[in-house]
Amino acid sequence: MSERDYEVFSGHESFACRYGWLPKLHEALLDDPELFGDDDDAIVTLGIGKNMVRSIRFWGDAFGLTQADGKRIVPTEFGSALLDQKKGLDPYLESNASLWRLHWKITTSANLGAWTSAFLDLPDTEILKEAFLKAVQGKAVSARGTITSGTVAQHVDVFLRTYDAGRASASAVVEEGLGCPLQELGLLEVADFGANPVIRFRRGPKPDIDxxxxxxxxxxxxxxxxxxxxxxxxxxxxxxxxxxxxxxxxxxxxxxxxxxxxxxxxxxxxxxxxxxxxxxxxxxxxxxxxxxxxxxxx
Known part of the structure; x- marks a missing residue:
């Protein structure tokens, strides 16, 4: 189990990872490992905007599916074992068991501030969103010395949209509304109580962990x-x-x-x-x- 030696609070460009992104990224890199050397080529190949290109690149690394090899970006051993079209366990991420593996990798290895705060540091089953923001802010200040409250708020929002299906905006476009596949795990929800939203974590049986x-x-x-x-x-x-x-x-x-x-x-x-x-x-x-x-x- 490898881990970044520094805390990360940005890089996702405010986008949670979306359905279809990770299999698409894997196949694109098999065809062209230097895909991210040219933004225009990546935009055309992946069929998404420039900021989303940066985001999908970020999530590939965060989930342990991709790694840099000089100027090339290539699938990791884990990425190939999971997503390879011929030999992969689940090339289209159709099984929740595969999503649990992705949750494991991003939580244990990516060192993303909100993830480590929520799943590794927080023992409680619920926390006020305001208190969670302060916890992530404190972690960020300790790691980086200074960070804007806006960066922390955006990072926490991306984290919550990754797991809570209720975070999709009513005005979101169709693709945005599809959300993130990790919402299927039902690990948390945000209960809105006026000015004091509460983040609730679900501890207990997880039947789809095989x-x-x-x-x-x-x-x-x-x-x-x-x-x-x-x-x-x-x-x-x-x-x-x-x-x-x-x-x-x-x-x-x-x-x-x-x-x-x-x-x-x-x-x-x-x-x-x-x-x-x-x-x-x-x-x-x-x-x-x-x-x-x-x-x-x-």
């Missing part, structure tokens, strides 16, 4: 925190920063069921009581983390 997606997240987390260890505690998987329980907003019962399903699918992986009232996820010496990744992409 065994392969849990294997993907657990393998990534295990490599980050303890690549040479043969065990991870349930508590670590549940509450640690960048853990599956934290990023996916699972409750304990849902996490336990997910791990039971995972151990049933992977030979050499088991759940065992730790002798102190807790549970550990254990792998045998022969079961490498590569096996989890095989299950994630099979």
């Amino acid at each position: 065994v392969a997606t849990i294997a993907f997240a657990v393998a990534d987390f295990w490599r980050l925190v303890a690549p040479n260890s043969l065990s991870l505690s349930f508590r670590s998987l549940m509450v640690d920063r960048r853990s599956p329980g934290t990023v996916f907003r699972l409750d304990e019962a849902s996490m336990h069921r997910a791990l039971e399903d995972l151990t049933g699918a992977v030979r050499g992986l088991s759940l065992r009581e730790d002798g102190a009232g807790g549970v550990d996820l254990i792998r045998t010496q022969q079961m490498t983390l590569n096996r989890l990744e095989d299950v994630a992409w099979q």
Whole structure:
């Protein structure tokens, strides 16, 4: 699991990632890795405006789907495994399980200020929007020394439009109204109470997180925190920063069921009581983390 070493609060050009953008970007870069070397060519190829071109470029990196290779922009290993037309798991992002993977990548690796504030730093299930803005502003000031309130407000608005289907403007054009695919996950909503909107996060079961997606997240987390260890505690998987329980907003019962399903699918992986009232996820010496990744992409 890689991560930018700096906080990001802009670059999306005020656009949330839209339906169809990521598969379109992947195919365009396979045809022309130097596509973004000329704005006019990118505008024509992608069929979107100049600011949207910059935005789609931003989201490709943020979701871990693209990376720079000199002057070229190429799909990452993750991007190809997910979106390749012939061998990819889900080239058109038709499955919510694939969207959970994208949520995992952008939350754990992109280091976007609003995402880390919401999903990694905030333990509560709801927060006043005003308080959330202040939290992101504080993070931005710590990271950059200074930032305008307008930049923070725009960044938070893009974050909310990424996940909350209710944020689409009534006057938006049709494409704008289509929203972002991550709205399908139902992770949060903004409840408007006059001058005090509340952001509510949904913690609990996520039935569309399948065994392969849990294997993907657990393998990534295990490599980050303890690549040479043969065990991870349930508590670590549940509450640690960048853990599956934290990023996916699972409750304990849902996490336990997910791990039971995972151990049933992977030979050499088991759940065992730790002798102190807790549970550990254990792998045998022969079961490498590569096996989890095989299950994630099979």
